[in-house]
Amino acid sequence: MGNQNNIQRMFKPTFGNRPEQYIGRDGVIEQFMEGLREPVGSRNRCTLFLGQRGMGKTALLLELSDRASKVGYIVARVTAHEGMPKAIIEQFQLNGSQYFKDEKRKVTGVTAGVLGFSFGLTFSEAAERQYGFRSKMSLLCDKFAEKGKGALILIDEVRTSAAMREVAAAYQELVGDQKNIAIAMAGLPHAVSSVLNDSVLTFLNRATKVELGTISTNLISAYYEHSFRTIGIDASDEIVDRAALSTRGIPYLMQLIGYYILQYTPERGEVTNAIMDKAEKAAMEDMEDNVFMPILAPLSDNDKIFLKALAQCGGTVTTAELQNVLGKNGPAIQPYRKRLIEAGIIEAPRRGELVFAVPYLPEYLLKESDI
Ligand SMILES: Nc1ncnc2c1ncn2[C@@H]1O[C@H](COP(=O)(O)OP(=O)(O)OP(=O)(O)O)[C@@H](O)[C@H]1O
Numbered sequence: 057m058g059n060q061n062n063i064q065r066m067f068k069p070t071f072g073n074r075p076e077q078y079i080g081r082d083g084v085i086e087q088f089m090e091g092l093r094e095p096v097g098s099r100n101r102c103t104l105f106l107g108q109r110g111m112g113k114t115a116l117l118l119e120l121s122d123r124a125s126k127v128g129y130i131v132a133r134v135t136a137h138e139g140m141p142k143a144i145i146e147q148f149q150l151n152g153s154q155y156f157k158d159e160k161r162k163v164t165g166v167t168a169g170v171l172g173f174s175f176g177l178t179f180s181e182a183a184e185r186q187y188g189f190r191s192k193m194s195l196l197c198d199k200f201a202e203k204g205k206g207a208l209i210l211i212d213e214v215r216t217s218a219a220m221r222e223v224a225a226a227y228q229e230l231v232g233d234q235k236n237i238a239i240a241m242a243g244l245p246h247a248v249s250s251v252l253n254d255s256v257l258t259f260l261n262r263a264t265k266v267e268l269g270t271i272s273t274n275l276i277s278a279y280y281e282h283s284f285r286t287i288g289i290d291a292s293d294e295i296v297d298r299a300a301l302s303t304r305g306i307p308y309l310m311q312l313i314g315y316y317i318l319q320y321t322p323e324r325g326e327v328t329n330a331i332m333d334k335a336e337k338a339a340m341e342d343m344e345d346n347v348f349m350p351i352l353a354p355l356s357d358n359d360k361i362f363l364k365a366l367a368q369c370g371g372t373v374t375t376a377e378l379q380n381v382l383g384k385n386g387p388a389i390q391p392y393r394k395r396l397i398e399a400g401i402i403e404a405p406r407r408g409e410l411v412f413a414v415p416y417l418p419e420y421l422l423k424e425s426d427i
């Protein structure tokens with residue numbers, strides 16, 4: 057257990073952190089960055105990323121934040137809680153302040169500068185008092201434009217709420233006013249569930265929707281190889297491949313397996329199959345607690361019975377097989393099917409067929425008798 061410092065650097069199996077190295081998703085990132093180069097209001101400038109737990113939504117927003125900052129955007133990154141509009145303004149003031157440091161308080165006449173900023177990005181008392189989110193954003197965008205900067209809002213854990221409604225409405229108005237603004241949101245697959253029906257849903261549905269699935273196991277394999285070499289532990293090609301394949305392309309699982317491999321391998325030692333067994337087992341326990349359980353928690357007992365039946369059939373399952381196992385007819389199955397597809401737990405590769413969309417979830421369902 058001698059690799060403590062390196063483990064902390066190379067693999068961070070916790071949620072919401074910035075990975076040591078961001079892997080894959082080049083196409084997704086490029087598409088959004090391209091949007092930032094397109095005219096205000098173009099569709100890619102308003103993107104919604106949807107993905108299951110541990111697929112790397114938060115990590116992606118962090119990556120976008122970094123890249124957008126480098127090409128002239130001031131970024132506000134928030135989660136979609138009730139205080140979001142205020143938090144967005146504060147983030148812009150905080151992250152933009154470095155560009156407006158040398159701006160002294162303006163001597164204001166009776167007519168000029170009564171509303172707006174007192175100095176830097178600090179609003180005047182009148183603006184603070186009288187202006188709401190949209191107007192403050194408008195002032196900030198104009199201010200940013202003076203320095204050739206745009207405004208990028210990143211919203212994590214997106215869901216419908218009054219706060220989200222306010223931000224969505226303001227975004228559309230700001231685009232209408234030709235402000236250089238863009239927005240990227242990330243959420244669980246059912247953030248755009250059809251049972252929701254309000255203005256936020258319309259806004260989310262108009263956004264460019266991007267599904268965050270698994271990442272390439274070839275890239276994961278290359279990263280493992282590189283990490284083990286950097287740290288100075290031996291791993292044969294077979295072991296590296298075994299580790300990469302075990303992740304099934306789930307970013308969180310990649311971090312977990314990497315972390316436990318380093319944890320169990322002695323300094324300058326070799327990664328053996330026995331170490332792999334242990335690492336995979338420990339990683340899977342964390343997956344159960346932090347991915348599978350939270351995915352299943354909001355489901356009804358009948359949803360779970362449906363999923364268990366699907367797991368028992370194994371692989372790609374036809375609706376007919378499922379009807380047999382459940383002893384129900386097609387129309388009775390339909391609502392479960394629809395809800396679980398929307399929740400991103402299962403998917404229909406072809407008409408009349410269903411598969412699990414979450415790797416390892418069927419194995420977990422079969423193993424746990426008390427779900
Ligand atoms: N592309 C990537 N390359 C390397 N590591 C990644 C990548 N994407 C995510 N990770 C890592 O995977 C783990 C989970 O990612 P993250 O916290 O972004 O998931 P999430 O989708 O936001 O999950 P949740 O829905 O539970 O919030 C983190 O440790 C993160 O650093």
Ligand SMILES: [Mg+2]
Nearest residue numbers: 071072113114
């Ligand atoms: Mg997250």
